[in-house]
Structures are given as structure tokens and as C-alpha cells.
Amino acid sequence: MLTRRQALRGALLGAGYIGLRSLATGLPAALLLDPRKALADVPACGVAAGKAQFVIFATSGNGDAINANVPGTYEDSKIYHPKDPLMAATALSLGGQKTTAAMPWSKLPQSVLDRTTFWHLMTNTPVHPKEPDVLSLMGTTSAGEMLPSILAKHLAPCLGTIQSQPISLGASSPSEGLTFGGQALPIIPALALKATLTNPAGPLTNLQPLRDQTLNQLYGIYKNEANAAQKQYIDSLVTSQSQVRNIKQELLNQLTQITDNSISSQIKAAVALIQMKVTPVIAIHIPFSGDNHRDIALANETAETVSGVQAIADLMALLASTGLTDQVSLMSLNVFGRTLNASNIDGRSHNPNHQVSFTIGKPFKAGIIGGVAPVAGDYGALPIDSKSGKGSPSGDVKTTDTLASYGRTMLAAMGVPQAAASYEISSGSVIASALA
């Protein structure tokens, strides 16, 4: 055990008098030692070698109708799908597994389909405001941390990102915003991101290093008169300044193509952030119908399924063109899915029993996890056999555990050790058959 004497000696005199320099400048000592390392909240990478991936996390608090038109929903003829020819039932192959889905899904490149997994889950809520709870896997995560934040915390030190916190680019309301360690994170639309990170060329930018020096002086002046809470806060200002300076300026031109806050721009921004190694997890919002209670002939569901799948295709193409295909995984999780029975002709209601997530990436074995069956006048997710991944009434993963199991499997896919995953998510099982 470190004694108080050893501690004080180490702090003040060790490592090139870093402790004294820290006291003199008022800056956190770890920053003086190694600014980049000090910016990561987790001291070392605890993830299995080669497993860590950047994650693009699609989420919607609207409860979009992804679950209505994906593989696994075409075996039961009573499940209602849009009649538009654009949504015709179409055969496709997921890693060699023959299945059927709405036509847009079949248009994804086969190389993408061969890494695509559809997860039939139950979020167990029909209520929009539960979006944060669903992202926290309905009370099964440690301290209520959201799945994107758990992933970010574990992946950041392995990927060497500037910050550990995830970033939300696409949240359409504060309900879709993320938290990290109990702190609400800002929502940064794509256009704002571009305007925020782009340094206007000119003499002011040239004076940036000098300004940082003067600001460090000011931080010291403030800290001299600060109480503990104020000191802690000033330290976080210091950290944020160091983080900004760690952004690779030469990659900022990736943001110049952003002209709006559409999903297309979110995708460009997300990939740019990955290339700049800013954060391990980026949240986006891909519309797949919105909250379509009144949707005549499911026209909006049709249009947004077409555009939503196209957005996925565009993302995958961009990742391929930037050489990131094997380093980035796409995951989705919405607050709930929508009702599926034959009465859903001109709109769909909330479905607490069935939500479909998709994952696309190197760590995943393509296919369908779980399934759907009649429940309470509509349809709901089946229990899952954790070994085969198939939906079955006798599956060992109960429907109420499917959400946590999804989270556990995502952590496993990213190489988070089982003990750590068990700490982070208290229930559920790893669906091993979903992993490549």
C-alpha cells in the first residue's frame, strides 16, 4: 500500500519534479507528464487485443418501425408490411443464411449483408420518455450508465481517442441525448460540429499557442483563489483545452462537405471524428418512419425505410473508402418498435414487446438473433437460445433479458472481458452465435 509519506514524496519530488511544477502552474500534473494519456479516463486498455472498434450508434426516441420490415418478420403472413412495391418482400442472404426482408434491405451490398445481424428484442416499454432508460438497458447497467457510454469508456484507452465521452450528433431532442458518468452531454449537430472545430485561417489562429500559454497563466491565477470545487472545474477547462489541441488539424477538411444536419451529414461527421480519433462512440439518428401513428398507407415508413437503408449503405461505402471497414461497427437501439398486426394499415402504435436492432461490423456473424411471435394481440420478441441465437419459446434468455443480452453481446464483441461486462451489465447473457 502506498503510504502518505511515499505519496507526498512521489507527488512533489518524483518524475522530474512534476508535482512541484504542477503546484506552480496550477495545472493537473498528469497533463504535464503526458497530455494525451492524461485525457483518457481509464488508465489502460482492458479490452482483448485487436477487438476494440469505433462504434457508430444509431438511436431514436421516436420508436421507428425498423422492426416491421426486417428479416424475421416475413415468416408470419399476418404481420403487416407496406404494400408499396418499393417495400416488396425480397429474398436476401445474411452470411449465407437465406431470408426475406423489405426490398431496401436487399439492396445493401452483399459484403455488408454478410456482416449484418438483426436482433429481435424486447425493450419492455411503450413510452417515449424511456429512451434514456432503454439506452441504460432498463436498469441493468451499473450506475445507470448508457450502453454507448459503457462502450466508450472501455474503448477509449484502446483506441487512443482524445476523449472518453461519446458524442451525440443526431439527437432530435434532449430525450435522445446521452449521459456519461451521470453528466448530460451536449448534442452537437453536424453543422455545429463543423463550425466548432474548424479554425478560421489567419493571424488569430497563428497566435493560438501564445494564447494557450496566457490562458494557462489565468487558470493558475484563478486556482490560487479557488476552493476545491472550483479547482476541479478549472482542471476540466485545462483538460478541454489540451483535448482541442490534440485534434489533428489536417483532417478537419473532412468536415467541409457538411452542409446541413441531415443523416448524410451526420455520417460524414461521424467518420471524420473517427479519423481524427476524437471519440470512440458517435451517436446518430437514422429515421425509419418516426412516430408513425398516422401514416396513410405507411407512406412515410416506406420512404424512410428506403432512405434509412440507403444511409446505412452510404455509411458503409464511406467507411470502405476511408479504409475503416474493419475498424468501425454500427449498432442500433431504439426506445421501442411498432405494432405489426394486420390492423396497421395507416399507421402503427408503440410496441413494448418488440424492437429490432441491427449490427454491422467485423465482430459480428451475420444472421438473425431471436424472433417474433404473437403476443397480447400483436407481436413480441421470442426468448432466445443463447447458444444458437434462435428465437424459441424455450430459449434460456427470457424476453425481458433480451435487451441486456444485446448489451452484453456488444461488450463481448468489442473484447470487454467478461468480469468487466458483468460489472457493467448485471443481467443477460452473451449470444455467442452472433459473434464472428
Place this chain on the structure above:
Amino acid sequence: MRNRTTMLAGTLVSALAALAACGTGGGSHDDSTGQPAQPLSAASAPLPVETSPPAVYVAKVKNILVGLPPTDEEVKAVEADPSKLATLIGQWQQLPQYQTKMIRFFELAFQQTQIADVDFTDQTFPQRVSINKQTTPLLVQNAIESFARTVSALVSQGHSLTEAMTTRSFMMTPALMEFYAYLDAWQVDDAGKVTDRMRALYPNAKVTITGTDIPIADSLDPTNANFLTFTNPNLATLDAAYPGCFTDPIVYKGGGLANTVQRVLQGSLDGRPNPNGGTNCPPIAGQLAGPLTADDFATWKMVTTRAPKAGEPITPFYGLDKLRAGTELVLRVPRVGFFSTPAFFANWQTNTSNQMRVTMNQALIVGLGAAVDGTDTTQPTSTPGLDATHANSPACVSCHQTLDPTRSIFASQMSWNYHNQTEAAFSAQPGLFSFQGVTKPVASLDEFGATLASHPLFAQAWVQKLCYYANSRKCDSADPEVQRIVTAFAAAHFDWNALVRDLLSSPITTSAKATKTLADQGEVIAVSRRDHLCAALNARLGFADICDLDPTTVQKGKSIGTISEIVSGLPSDGYGRGSVAPVLPNAPSLFFRAGAENICGAIADLVVDPKNPVAGQKQWSSAAPGAAAADFVQIVMALTPSDKRSAPSIAALQSHFDAAVKTGAAPTDALKSTFVVACLAPSAVSIGL
């Protein structure tokens, strides 16, 4: 800034914090054993309760209230007598910036924000409210501001805050009056069926657009031969661009009469079938000035709404002259309190499944600071409107037995598109208010407003909302000081300005003395979130709207460059559906830091050696860098000359200027850089330093 008594402890904690960060190369292991190190007792012990001195909390309170920096006299007055803070607050409440800040607070607290024109489409179903890109943002902004201006006017006249629940009078512009009246003429029922009351009044009327000069008064006069014949001087130009589509005259015969007229008033032309065949003629949005002028979106007055007497017609939305001159609207749709404004409805749209539950739940959250969440033990005496499916589900009934009877209050009055309820199954079923200890039949929105106003949770709810705004966190309701403030607010007949004085001069906000909240939760230092930051920049530097948050602001000094884009990503006060607490990102991030730097750089161009000086806007000359540095510290960093941090900060800024010049920078650029440093200083971008 800390008190001397806490300095020693602070130094020790600081040193140990540095140790934890670096002492053993990460601080998490004992090198000798390889085992995780035990936390040091001193570092892991709770931090001592540390109070703040007047220099810090006077700056905090003044910033929150008006965005301005404190003066030396103000700080010294509070140092001599802390009770003087309440007096100062009273003086600051007389400044125009206080109204500005309170209007923004009320916009957020009454949940009239976070909306765009598309969110009104339920109410104007199936058409959008307007397609004119110039006037639509103005109308939306009018809708957002209206209720906040209403409350601001009411409380400044000495009315109780409870009137925000019951008022039938609202601050409106003529353009907003037109919109309210239009919504009354455009009835949409639960099934989405539209009844065009203007068409019912004028079954054979048609809208004609011509290049011939027709006085607008004639166009809007039902007794005139040119009624609904509008002049558009651009028809020839448009027709040249779209041959055949805009041949004079254009006549709109079919479709919704009220909707077509409403769009013309807003300065737009609907698309229509091409007389020459082929694809439809395009709608023309934003190229035309409409009969509604810029003044119609900027002239505010208190307008009373009331139901029509027997046989009395509703106010015609196209009677612009009367709208401009009048202060009354006769409407069938009941408009009462914050919960029936078009902005609130746009925010919390219901639907055929939800049937007003979201609207009611949000109204409870706003009015009483509590939501239906299944924990309320109030037992309703009856359950009108209880959904049969949910009634039979144990998991659902705890919420629905409360929510369904209460939402029936709305459902009995309004359709799912927020027009008159015409479906007998709902209109014949009055609601029952049953929430948090209060159960009573409620037959109208007026009664609902009165029920909120008299509810025991009202006082506490609004103290908490102000707590979140001022302190970036919830106040501990078990804190005796908080309870005292709640009791005093109720005893003062819910005098809002008195509450502001009380809470902002309380140690709950100042941390001048130990409180339970401070002891249990510590002090929250937060980034200056978007509204606070922009208000401070406006107030301190003389801008009208540097962040471009208000499209109706027409004065000079609006945003330049990308500031408006950056601020859309700054941490901001938000509220989520079903959430009692606002979303308050408090921590600095790299994005906040980078965004603030770019904002400060853009502002530096406006205030340092400006090429086109603007009256009322601060400006500094690079020929006098010393004076500028002193100003930057006092005005931008909000440190008074007697503050211990002031002199070294001025010296640091002066050194920065000198060093920049030495590197070869032009004096103007050197001073701009100096301004950016001040603008990024902790007390300039934070609340609580």
C-alpha cells in the same frame, strides 16, 4: 474564490489530487506489490464545506439575472453587509436585460421552445403553417415568445405567477393574432377531417392573384367586390420563369379557402395544377412580401381571448386592420394558460393512440414539477376515460388510473389536432383531476388552470425551476433553507420577482453560508450554457443578438459568420418528454472550448479596431492596449478592480499583447488575440467563478 480559512485544506487536497494523478504513473497501483493502491484517507474524505466570497457570488447572481459584470461598489456593499445583495437584485430587476433573461427563462420553463414550423402541422393539418421562408421563422418565434412575454408582463404588473395557469390574455403580435384566428377557422377533428369555416361562410368565394393594384383593405373586406383579390406585382416575372403558371390573373377555386388565404397573408402562393398540363406549378415561398408586414411580427400587445356569445361570429383571421387595432380575439377553441398555446401543442403533439396523455403529462410537469410515473398514491374517485386495455394490465393501471381521467380534461375540450372536440364520446365525458393528493372533477380548461394554480405542489415546482436555472442543479427539497423559500413564495402570493430576490440572495445560490444542499451535494460550477453565454456577450459588449437566437431581431449587431451555427451545438438548457428535470450539460468539453474560441475570435473582429463601428457596441483600440486589457478583465471576465485576481490577470493580458506583437503580429491582431484570451477566461465562460 475561496475563503482564507479553507485555503490550507484546499492546498492539501490539491497536492494529493496531483499525487493521485501522477505519483505512480497513473496512480492506480502500488509499485511494490502490484496491487491496486488504497485511496488516501485525506483525499477520499468528503471535501469540507467551502463557502464563496462576495466577489464570486455577486458576479454569479448578476450574470444570471442580467448578464452584466459586477462593479466594485456592488461587491464592496455586499462585503460590508451581505443583506445588501437582495437590494442589489431589486435594482438589477429594473434593468431591461432582466426582462430579456426572464423571457428566455419562461420560454424554457413553460416549454414553449424546441419547435419548428413543421411541428405546427398537426394544428394546420394537412398543410404546413406557412411556406414563406422569410415570414415562417418570424411566426414560429412569435409563437415561442408569446407566453413568456405574457408572464413577464403579468409579473411586472404585480400579478401572481399563478395567473400563468389561468390567464386568457396573451401577448401577441398581429401576425400571431392572425394565426390564432386562422386555427379557429380551420377545424380538424379526431379523424383528421377538416372543416373550413371560412369556406362555410363564403361557399362560392375564390382567391384571385393579379398584378392590378388592389388596395389591401379592399382585398380583405367581405363587402367589397375585390374581396380576396390580392395584388402581386411579381406575376409577370414569375410567369416568365414558369410559363403559363402565373399568367395574370391566377384564380384558386378549390382546396381549402382559409388555408389559401392564410398563405397569401403570409406572403406565399400555393402550387396549383398547371393550366397547360404537365407537372403542377410550383408553390412560391419567400419571394413575396405578404400583406403581413415586418411590423406585424414585431409589435406586441396584450390580447384577450374569449368564447363567442350566442350567434356571435369568431374573429376573422383575414381582418388585418382590426387585428392591428384590436386587443381581443373571439375564438371557439379555448385558450387558457400556458398549456393551450399553439407552441405548447406543437411541442407535445398527441395522436389517436396517445389521446392527450402526453399533453396532460407535460402540463403537469410544467405546472407542478411532477409527472405521472406510477408512484402517485392518489386514488381517483372515478376513472372517466380509463383505457380498457391498460385497465386490465397491472403494469399499466397505476399510471393510467391517474393519467386517463386527467387527460380526459383535454380530450373533452379538444380534438387530437387541438381544435374543438366534436366527438361525442369524448366531449360528453368531462375529466377528473386526480394527481398528487388532489382529486376533483374538472369540466373546462379554465377549471384545469385554476386547479394547477391552487395545487400544493405549485410553489415547490417553481422554486425548483428557478434553482435549476440559477444553480444548474436541483435544490434539496429537504433543505430547511429551500423549505423556507417555498413557504415564503406561497406567503407572498406567488410573487415571482420576490422569489427571484429571495432565492438568488439565499445561500442556496450564493454558497455564502453552509446549507444542507451545499453540504450534501457540494458546489456546482457550470459552463455558461448557451442562453447565459449569449446574454452575457450581448449585455457586456452591447450587441443586440450576437448569437442570432431570435430571427425577429432586426437591429445591427446580429451574428456574423458561423456564430449561430456554433451556438446550436453549445450546451443548452433543454427538456425532454416526460422528464421533470431539465437537461443541463454543465461540464466543459473540447467542443465547448473549441466553439467558444471561435465565437470569441469572431467577436474580436467586431470590437477591436472595428472597420465599421456600431453605436452602442463596445470597441477597443490597439493604440491603447493597457486600457483595453483593464477593460477586458472588468467587463468580459467580470473581475472587479479590487478582486485579487484582477491585477495579475491584467498583467497577463498585457504580457500577451506584448508577446504577440513581438512575434510580428500587427497590433490589431495582437489585441484581438488578447480579447480572445479574456473571452475564454474561466469567469467569462462559466457560472460560479
